Amino acid sequence: MKFGVVTFPGSNCDEDMAYAVESLTQQPVERLWHKDHDLRGCDMVLLPGGFSYGDYLRSGAIARFSPIMQEVAAHAKKGGLVFGVCNGFQVLCEAGLLPGALLHNEGRKFVCRNTWIRPASLNTPLTAGLKPKPLLIPIAHGEGRYYADSETLKVLNEEDRVLFHYCDHEGWLKEESNPNGSVENIAGVCNAGRNVFGMMPHPERAADERLGNTAGRALFESLLQAALA
Numbered sequence: 606m607k608f609g610v611v612t613f614p615g616s617n618c619d620e621d622m623a624y625a626v627e628s629l630t631q632q633p634v635e636r637l638w639h640k641d642h643d644l645r646g647c648d649m650v651l652l653p654g655g656f657s658y659g660d661y662l663r664s665g666a667i668a669r670f671s672p673i674m675q676e677v678a679a680h681a682k683k684g685g686l687v688f689g690v691c692n693g694f695q696v697l698c699e700a701g702l703l704p705g706a707l708l709h710n711e712g713r714k715f716v717c718r719n720t721w722i723r724p725a726s727l728n729t730p731l732t733a734g735l736k737p738k739p740l741l742i743p744i745a746h747g748e749g750r751y752y753a754d755s756e757t758l759k760v761l762n763e764e765d766r767v768l769f770h771y772c773d774h775e776g777w778l779k780e781e782s783n784p785n786g787s788v789e790n791i792a793g794v795c796n797a798g799r800n801v802f803g804m805m806p807h808p809e810r811a812a813d814e815r816l817g818n819t820a821g822r823a824l825f826e827s828l829l830q831a832a833l834a
Contacts, residue, residue, distance in 0.1 A: 648686065721776075
């Protein structure tokens, strides 16, 4: 299993992501530059958080045109695994690899704190190893309000493609537990092929004991188990 972490101009969580994957899975990690035209044999591509191209126009709107994204799209089309976190989620939505869009947070304020999320679907490589209980995962974004029209939401729910919901510490979905105004408290979704995943919370920031939180480890372990199965 070989992971590839993409760096765009403005990415700032690429090394965090690479460290988390490398230390937890003991698998090789390739650093991929946004101008690359080759995934260098990576089995799974990770799009990290940050502010690609300064978040000009919309978050992820320019990064989707980077040369590497042509390779990422081709990889996904062949069934290859792709995982975007925060800005990476925004890029995947802008590229049409995931449905919906990430809008400015309600109140238009940057939000940075630990947030409870509850796995919604356990039927994906990212979530198959999780338990149906809340996870405390950090968020840090200004444009994290997930939006999709009613027909798209209907399809996502019917096809079990919502990955996570924002919730309280007991797992209840409440308005006050929604940190950014996302529709239906949605914190992450996957594509129809169940091989492309996106979420706003940062599991790589909750994967080391020195950070005082290891709740994010289970996601990376789940991915590795699914990839090696």
